[in-house]
Amino acid sequence: MLILQSPLTRKLSAFVALSDTDLETLARFHRRRRSFLAGHQMIHEGHGTQSAFILADGWACSYKTLPDGERQIVDFQVPGDFLGLRSVLFRTTDHSVEAVTRIEASEVMTSDILDGFANAPRLATAVLWAASRDEAMVVEHLVNLGRRSAEERMAHFLLELGARLQLVGIGDKTGFACPLTQYHLADALGLSAVHVNRVLRHLREEGLVTFQKGRVSFDDFAGLVALSGFDTDYLDQDGPLLR
Amino acid sequence: MLILQSPLTRKLSAFVALSDTDLETLARFHRRRRSFLAGHQMIHEGHGTQSAFILADGWACSYKTLPDGERQIVDFQVPGDFLGLRSVLFRTTDHSVEAVTRIEASEVMTSDILDGFANAPRLATAVLWAASRDEAMVVEHLVNLGRRSAEERMAHFLLELGARLQLVGIGDKTGFACPLTQYHLADALGLSAVHVNRVLRHLREEGLVTFQKGRVSFDDFAGLVALSGFDTDYLDQDGPLLR
DNA sequence: AGGCTGGACTGATCCAGAGCAGCATTTCAC
DNA sequence: GTGAAATGCTGCTCTGGATCAGTCCAGCCT
Numbered sequence: 001m002l003i004l005q006s007p008l009t010r011k012l013s014a015f016v017a018l019s020d021t022d023l024e025t026l027a028r029f030h031r032r033r034r035s036f037l038a039g040h041q042m043i044h045e046g047h048g049t050q051s052a053f054i055l056a057d058g059w060a061c062s063y064k065t066l067p068d069g070e071r072q073i074v075d076f077q078v079p080g081d082f083l084g085l086r087s088v089l090f091r092t093t094d095h096s097v098e099a100v101t102r103i104e105a106s107e108v109m110t111s112d113i114l115d116g117f118a119n120a121p122r123l124a125t126a127v128l129w130a131a132s133r134d135e136a137m138v139v140e141h142l143v144n145l146g147r148r149s150a151e152e153r154m155a156h157f158l159l160e161l162g163a164r165l166q167l168v169g170i171g172d173k174t175g176f177a178c179p180l181t182q183y184h185l186a187d188a189l190g191l192s193a194v195h196v197n198r199v200l201r202h203l204r205e206e207g208l209v210t211f212q213k214g215r216v217s218f219d220d221f222a223g224l225v226a227l228s229g230f231d232t233d234y235l236d237q238d239g240p241l242l243r
Numbered sequence: 244m245l246i247l248q249s250p251l252t253r254k255l256s257a258f259v260a261l262s263d264t265d266l267e268t269l270a271r272f273h274r275r276r277r278s279f280l281a282g283h284q285m286i287h288e289g290h291g292t293q294s295a296f297i298l299a300d301g302w303a304c305s306y307k308t309l310p311d312g313e314r315q316i317v318d319f320q321v322p323g324d325f326l327g328l329r330s331v332l333f334r335t336t337d338h339s340v341e342a343v344t345r346i347e348a349s350e351v352m353t354s355d356i357l358d359g360f361a362n363a364p365r366l367a368t369a370v371l372w373a374a375s376r377d378e379a380m381v382v383e384h385l386v387n388l389g390r391r392s393a394e395e396r397m398a399h400f401l402l403e404l405g406a407r408l409q410l411v412g413i414g415d416k417t418g419f420a421c422p423l424t425q426y427h428l429a430d431a432l433g434l435s436a437v438h439v440n441r442v443l444r445h446l447r448e449e450g451l452v453t454f455q456k457g458r459v460s461f462d463d464f465a466g467l468v469a470l471s472g473f474d475t476d477y478l479d480q481d482g483p484l485l486r
Numbered sequence: 487a488g489g490c491t492g493g494a495c496t497g498a499t500c501c502a503g504a505g506c507a508g509c510a511t512t513t514c515a516c
Numbered sequence: 517g518t519g520a521a522a523t524g525c526t527g528c529t530c531t532g533g534a535t536c537a538g539t540c541c542a543g544c545c546t
Contacts, residue, residue, distance in 0.1 A: 046476065064382065064383075064386050066386070066390055066391075066472055067472040068472070070390050071390075072385065072386040072389040072390045074382055074385055074386075086375060086378070090372070090375055092476075094379045094382060094383075094476065094477045095382065132329060135329070135378055135381070136337045138378070138381055138382060138385060139307065139317055139337060139338065139381060140307075140337075141385055142315065142317055142381060142384055142385045142388060143307050143309070143315040143317075145385060145388040145389045145433065146315040146388045146432075146433035147309055147313050147314075147315045147433060148309075149502080150502075150503070181522090181523065181524090182523080182524070182525095183523085189389075190388065190389035190390060191503075191504090192503075192504055192505075193523095193524095194503090194504075194505080194506090194525090194526090195502090195503055195504070197524070197525060197526085198503090198525090198526090199503095201525080201526095212524095229309055229310045229311070233289065233335075233337065234337045392532080393532075393533070424492085424493065424494090425493075425494070425495095426493085434533075434534090435533070435534055435535075436493095436494095437495085437496090437533090437534075437535080437536095438532090438533055438534070440494065440495060440496085441495090441496090441533090443494095444495080455494095
């Protein structure tokens, strides 16, 4: 065992059996450790970057800003997730990333990634798989915004977060610690903060979920799944076919 | 000149200078020509597939279906676009694809793609670039649903379609031929068909766009851009950095 | 020619969710 | 410890867009 298992290693290992070479290469991605204060804007929309980050601890969110100042959060990143992987391969980013809490992350340079992929092809497919999973999540968020009511949206969102966190060993069936404010939820779900509050209260009163004091508790997991039509298929896709 | 320039070639060439080898490999992708009737479901959510398609003529749409039967259209595909590229690399698809009109397409097998990428690396990056652009469009649709009003959404959507079609030589600044029904628009924009109709009428009365008889005419292009906050950045990103 | 179908269009009604304004509580800076 | 921000919570009003329940028109088929 080279290093203490990182959340990313844990996540990838759940889907692809990584060889020792893969694990060593992955460990090399974790050399430059950096930390950021809560609220720090890590990636700027429209700017070019030469590095991506692997989130080790803390939460971030990626979002786009509209001319009128409003923002739409596209996704949250939790430990084990990549930040700005796509912006490394392309010259400019189409979205920004901001630290929600204080963050510990590993900075990975473009060259590290390309070299790493060259000598650890299995790792490359694993990372591609993770990227594809992120994309599937964005599509699911699109469906969420387009076709579900505020309560269904919220339920679906919390269940998805729960499933993602469980994979990296944070939280379990009963719930998880969650540093998001109701403003974050509003920006992600396309609702007003006031309405988020009401929806949360209603779900709590119905005995479905409780989101208070930085903790989400699933009071009636099956009920939530039924309400939101949550289906983990898009999260649990089989690993890549690519040899 | 090997073959008549396909829409895909045209699109990729606008961003990456393709070599003769690239062009030959690309031409080999076009060997199996197939056609489908309007309304045919080409890719089924949850099923595995061993082939993708390159759209040569006609329109398609990719969508997800909810338990209650409603659907959310994620994106439309126009000539030059790939269908199901991701489902080739991964075992199952998370969405379905349906032909909107009668379609002419080239079927590409997984092996063709992988072999092709191996001996034409520049082509590989070009295709990756196209895939990344598709992803950026999905993100933009997310913002559209989450933060824009019905009219802004419609304006933004029509402008995006116009820009995409222009790139493959269909339509120009003044407008384009569009086979979509108002039901398609409703399913894509998260609105009811009735409301789509009202929004279109209003935009027409304001002298902004006219969508009638299968044709979209931009009556006041600048006005539409201003209304929707349309910014082509996410469509015009520079080509890939990957060598 | 008559009947049928699919899409465009309209008006009336209803409700989910926005916006605003105000208050309570916690957290933090100094 | 005290004032100032954040953050959470609530009641009220108002509106954007959904839903229902149709009409109208242009191809189709037979």
